[in-house]
Amino acid sequence: MQPLDPETGRLALVSMLRERSPLGALKILYSRVGRFFQIPMPAFHPFVVGGPQSNRKVLVTERDKVKWRNADPVTDLLRHGVLVTDGEEHDHYRKLMEPPLHPSKLNNYVQSMLAHTDRVTSQWRDGQVVDILVESRKIALLIIMDTLFSVDVWDDLPRIWTPILKAINYISPGPWIIWRNIPRPGYKKYLKQLDDYLYEIISNRREDSPKPDLLQHLIDAGLDDNHIRDQMLTMLIAGHDTSTALLAWTFYLLGSHPQIHDRLVHELDESVGETPPSASAGWQPHLLDEIIKESLRLYPPIHIGNRMVAEDMEFDGNCVPAGERLFYSIYLTHRDAEHWENPHDFHPERFEHGRKQPPYAYVPFGGGPRGCIGAAFGQAEARLVIARLLQTFTFELVNKNVHAHMGATLEPRPGVMMRVSKRK
Ligand code: HEM
Numbered sequence: 001m002q003p004l005d006p007e008t009g010r011l012a013l014v015s016m017l018r019e020r021s022p023l024g025a026l027k028i029l030y031s032r033v034g035r036f037f038q039i040p041m042p043a044f045h046p047f048v049v050g051g052p053q054s055n056r057k058v059l060v061t062e063r064d065k066v067k068w069r070n071a072d073p074v075t076d077l078l079r080h081g082v083l084v085t086d087g088e089e090h091d092h093y094r095k096l097m098e099p100p101l102h103p104s105k106l107n108n109y110v111q112s113m114l115a116h117t118d119r120v121t122s123q124w125r126d127g128q129v130v131d132i133l134v135e136s137r138k139i140a141l142l143i144i145m146d147t148l149f150s151v152d153v154w155d156d157l158p159r160i161w162t163p164i165l166k167a168i169n170y171i172s173p174g175p176w177i178i179w180r181n182i183p184r185p186g187y188k189k190y191l192k193q194l195d196d197y198l199y200e201i202i203s204n205r206r207e208d209s210p211k212p213d214l215l216q217h218l219i220d221a222g223l224d225d226n227h228i229r230d231q232m233l234t235m236l237i238a239g240h241d242t243s244t245a246l247l248a249w250t251f252y253l254l255g256s257h258p259q260i261h262d263r264l265v266h267e268l269d270e271s272v273g274e275t276p277p278s279a280s281a282g283w284q285p286h287l288l289d290e291i292i293k294e295s296l297r298l299y300p301p302i303h304i305g306n307r308m309v310a311e312d313m314e315f316d317g318n319c320v321p322a323g324e325r326l327f328y329s330i331y332l333t334h335r336d337a338e339h340w341e342n343p344h345d346f347h348p349e350r351f352e353h354g355r356k357q358p359p360y361a362y363v364p365f366g367g368g369p370r371g372c373i374g375a376a377f378g379q380a381e382a383r384l385v386i387a388r389l390l391q392t393f394t395f396e397l398v399n400k401n402v403h404a405h406m407g408a409t410l411e412p413r414p415g416v417m418m419r420v421s422k423r424k
Contacts, residue, residue: 004040008032020403023303023331023410030332036315043178046325048304049315050332052339052360057315058307058328059360059368066307066326068370071180074171074408077191080227081234082373093231094373096221100148100214103376109147110279113381116142117388119154124420129398132416136247139385140240147377148214148235151201160197166190167233168241172407198229198236237408239374245301245409246292246382251389252416253295253346255397260348264288265394268387277387279380285387290348292382296364298346301409303331305366330363331410393420 004012008028015024026048029037035051049058058066067086069075075084082093099105120138124130138157141164145153153160170187201215202225210216214235218228254261267287268277277283304327313320320326335343339361341350365372372378389395398417405413 004029004033009040022406023404026329026332027335030329030335031337034316035332035336036318041178046327047309047320048327048329048332050329051336052333052358054315055328055333055360055363055367057313058305058326059363059366059370062313063368063370065309065311065313067310068307070306070308070325072171072306073176073184077167077171078234078237079230081230083234083238090370094369096217097214097231097235097373100217101373101377106279106376106380109143109377109380110384112146113143113384114276114388116146117385118392121389121392121420124393126422127419129417129419132251132395132418133244133248133412134415136251136385137240137244140243140247140381141236143243143381143385144236144239148239149201149232150211150213150215156197160194163190163194163197164236167194167237168408171237194233195229198232199225201232202228235374239377241409242301242374243378243381245299245411246295246378247385248412248416249299249301249410250292250295250382250386251395251418252397252402252412253298254291255395255416255418256400257346260287260291260346261395264291265390268390272387272391274391277384277391279384285383286353287348288383288387290351292379292386293351293362293364294346294348297334297340297362298344299404299410299412300330300334300364302364302366303406303410304329330366333361333363336361392423394423395420 011032012025012028015028016022018024029039029048030050035054036047036049038045038047049055068084068090069086070084078084080089080093082090082097085093117139119142120135124135141157141160142153145151166187167190170184170191176182176184202219205211205215205219210220215228215232218231223231254264264287267285271283271285272278277285307326307328309320309322309324309326311322313326334340337343339357341347360367365375365378396419398419399414402412402414402416405411
């Protein structure tokens with residue numbers, strides 16, 4: 001491992017403290033060392049790459065040289081989930097789960113997405129301050145469980161909320177990164193509660209009549225309960241924690257940019273008025289789509305792709321030897337000054353119709369054969385939920401001092417506190 005020059009080390013430390021996040025340090029390393037560097041920590045020194053060329057290598061052209069499966073808590077939790085398997089096993093699950101998430105199926109989910117949004121906001125009092133991070137999680141959880149497993153978790157939210165947060169915390173970066181065998185008490189009970197909940201759903205369905213959803217696909221394919229649980233937990237975590245972050249960051253950005261917020265409300269009033277938004281091709285809320293894209297650029301919920309290198313790889317003349325950990329950084333790629341003007345600014349117009357970026361310069365959903373299976377679902381959901389919320393409420397940001405926390409996803413901490421007022 002190359003030692004850092006002292007000035008870069010000093011700047012990285014200052015930036016990390018100022019931003020209250022290691023992302024500050026990574027930005028300094030990227031701008032001063034380049035698109036290839038190694039994190040200089042004694043017991044944890046992954047290689048980090050960014051930029052279109054490296055992303056293309058990791059995701060497409062040399063993807064056979066990297067593996068997903070590793071000894072991290074995420075693999076321990078998700079076991080044989082599609083997210084953490086490789087090779088034929090991965091391809092088998094991927095093929096099985098693609099049909100219910102195909103863009104052509106999204107229209108089936110519109111009513112559920114809108115109804116769950118309204119259900120959560122029906123609890124808000126006019127003028128109340130709510131944490132949009134928490135409210136978004138409720139909405140995203142209700143939607144994912146209803147659309148993919150036909151389960152209404154409204155009454156069960158108090159029962160599953162803490163177990164789900166514990167599961168997310170279990171796979172988030174923490175001291176285990178350095179002290180691999182550090183005991184992690186305090187999780188077992190909650191992870192079992194979550195498992196029990198999922199096994200109960202599977203068992204009920206086996207006795208119930210079939211339903212046209214993802215769970216049924218898994219049952220009909222002959223998977224046993226353990227393998228169904230792995231795919232369900234994968235979709236539950238990957239499919240709601242990301243959407244939660246996207247919704248919360250978007251409202252934070254809108255709250256910090258009132259003029260853009262007002263233009264968006266105007267666009268929605270013009271295009272949908274008081275009727276519920278739809279997923280139809282005829283509805284083209286350009287500014288909303290640009291805002292979602294820009295939110296995903298600045299705060300990609302999955303900010304790095306985590307891989308183990310199985311065969312030596314080369315990036316711009318630098319070697320990453322087999323056996324090492326490699327991160328492709330979505331966050332740093334999205335803030336690369338060579339491809340993005342004023343990369344740290346919120347500027348949705350950069351996605352205006354016709355403006356194009358080089359391939360793999362914008363990768364909020366990863367790419368290649370392991371790109372996000374729920375990309376179309378996640379984008380449709382964000383569009384509908386944001387439109388519905390802005391149609392029914394106005395939002396005023398109360399806490400401007402928000403920083404990006406590196407959890408399982410990139411989260412706005414300490415939350416996005418907003419005063420919500422009913423629109424007349
Ligand atoms: C805003 C929403 C979302 C974002 C930003 C997002 C982002 C990503 C990214 C970047 C990857 C690739 C990770 C890598 O290369 O290491 C990924 C994979 C994945 N995502 Fe998403 N995701 C979102 C929504 C969803 C939804 C709604 C679902 C499920 C319904 C989902 C399920 C998955 C799964 C299962 C994978 C693994 C695919 C595979 O390995 O074949 N995601 N996601």
